[in-house]
Amino acid sequence: MRSPHYRTLISAGARFESCMNASCVMDYGNGKNQEAAQAMQLGLADLTPLPRTGFKGPEMVQWAGSAGLKIGQHNNRAYLQEDGLLVARLSDSEILVLNGLGSRLDQCARLEEKHKHSRPAGCYTVPRSSASAWLMLTGQYSTDALAKLCGMDLRVKNFSGGAIAQTSVARTNCIVIRNNMGEIPAFHLLFDCSSTEYMWSCLVDAGMEFKGAPVGYASLLDLHY
């Protein structure tokens, strides 16, 4: 698997590595320290090749509990699991599951397979990997850059860690999840994969004011741990 706009990434200097049967941008050839500094300032990473999945249906909550996922009662909140999975509760009947950053396993596929036969008819999978693109915006200016594209107040005082907004970003339907990396603000952005190139260019354009630039998966791992 590779990102739908891999040609854009190549022209930006992306260096790809195989990661869980996918071709993932590890860095842009700028050196480890420089990319980590970029991610702390304002970085845009394409995580589309990484695993993610979803579950939906009236019996989703009961099934999620039986599958060992710990999710709270509040919608539009993301819950970090002990194994690194990030489970975003989108409604009473739907969750989005993001593979743990840094995990070398396709935890989402394991989750789908492990409980496949115990899953009731009222809980079915949502093919997020093939339907949704996944970008991550990091750094101290990430909130300011998003403010140029999204009408919602995403500042930390009103949108704290784990908060989710299902809203419009650059006029595109988007799921925004705040998932700070320590003290560094960070947002997951998931949206229809057919808009990947458009959304990427909008975010790059919005970030130019704050000296933003693309960063690779490796720099996120450096900040994450």
Place this chain on the structure above:
Amino acid sequence: MKIMNCPLNGPRNISEFICFGEVSIMPCPQDSSDDEWADFIWLSNNTAGVVREWWCHAATSYWFIAERNTVTDEILATYPASDVFTDRVEFKHKNNL
């Protein structure tokens, strides 16, 4: 900016929503006449005043019901459709079809 309160997502710009017209009670598919069914499908009341309407939050495809004054365009209340429609409607084929 006009703000609408989504029962699932909270206050949002009205541009994130789509109106799908008035809420009307579906006649029984088995027992209704053609005229009753055509009225349900094609005709609207176009009330001047407070109406109940179907709305959808486009970013989440979440459908809900809003009470709106069509004269002042004031949104009075929004709530989940499950507050009104508590039973699932099953469609059965007519024996003579």
